[in-house]
Amino acid sequence: MTSGNPDAARDAAVFDAVLYPHRSLGRRGFRILILVFAVLSGAMSIPFYLMGAWPVMGFFGIDVALFYVMFRMNYRAAELEERVTLTPGTLRVSRMEGRGKRREWSFNPRWVRVARQEHEDFGLLRLALVQRGNEVEIARCLGAQEKADFASAFTCALTAVRQGTR
Numbered sequence: 001m002t003s004g005n006p007d008a009a010r011d012a013a014v015f016d017a018v019l020y021p022h023r024s025l026g027r028r029g030f031r032i033l034i035l036v037f038a039v040l041s042g043a044m045s046i047p048f049y050l051m052g053a054w055p056v057m058g059f060f061g062i063d064v065a066l067f068y069v070m071f072r073m074n075y076r077a078a079e080l081e082e083r084v085t086l087t088p089g090t091l092r093v094s095r096m097e098g099r100g101k102r103r104e105w106s107f108n109p110r111w112v113r114v115a116r117q118e119h120e121d122f123g124l125l126r127l128a129l130v131q132r133g134n135e136v137e138i139a140r141c142l143g144a145q146e147k148a149d150f151a152s153a154f155t156c157a158l159t160a161v162r163q164g165t166r
Contacts, residue, residue, distance in 0.1 A: 015086035015157035017150065021141035023078045030071060038064045080141055084154065088161050093129065093136055105129075105136045109161045116151065124148040 025033070041060040048056035079098035085091070091107040107129055115135070117126035123144030128137045139147045 013085055013087055014161055015084070015154060017084045017154070019082040019084070019139055019141055019150070021078045021080055022143070023075070030075075034064070034068055034071070037067055082138065082141065084138060086154070086157055086161060088164075091129070091158075093138055105134070107131050109158060112158070114151070114155055114158065124151060127151050 041064050045057040045060040048054070076098040079096075081096040083092075083094045085094075086109060088109070091109045091112055092104065093107075094102065094104045096102050108131065112129050112131045115126075115128040115130050116124060117128075118124050124147045125144065126137060127139050127147055127150070128135050139150050142150060
């Protein structure tokens with residue numbers, strides 16, 4: 001059964017993927033790691049305090065603070081979200097970065113080219129969409145194997161749209 005709206009078929013998503021960076025350490029694990037690091041750092045600073053080199057304790061504290069700040073920056077970078085949506089008429093890429101900054105690109109699926117940069121030892125390093133000199137790197141947050149799987153599925157969907165089978 002077909003819809004009464006001819007644009008409905010044209011606007012239906014053929015391929016829709018939301019990509020997130022992988023983070024293996026959750027919030028609870030992060031708290032435990034910081035606590036263990038702080039306790040060990042404090043324990044290592046005690047002998048220096050007893051020898052009269054009490055300023056060394058401050059450097060151990062700075063280490064803990066820097067460790068915490070670097071992990072927080074890493075978690076902020078993990079808030080990246082990338083969405084690739086392919087319809088028969090449009091290919092849209094939107095990227096939401098950790099600080100709420102949103103960027104969007106739109107391509108004609110019939111004219112866009114998928115550029116791949118591969119390395120024989122490391123696999124697929126880079127995946128980009130190219131149209132009229134505009135280039136947008138996609139799937140930056142994925143590892144080489146995940147990026148290859150994504151590229152395979154995306155290329156199949158793009159080919160189907162170009163051939164008019166979807």
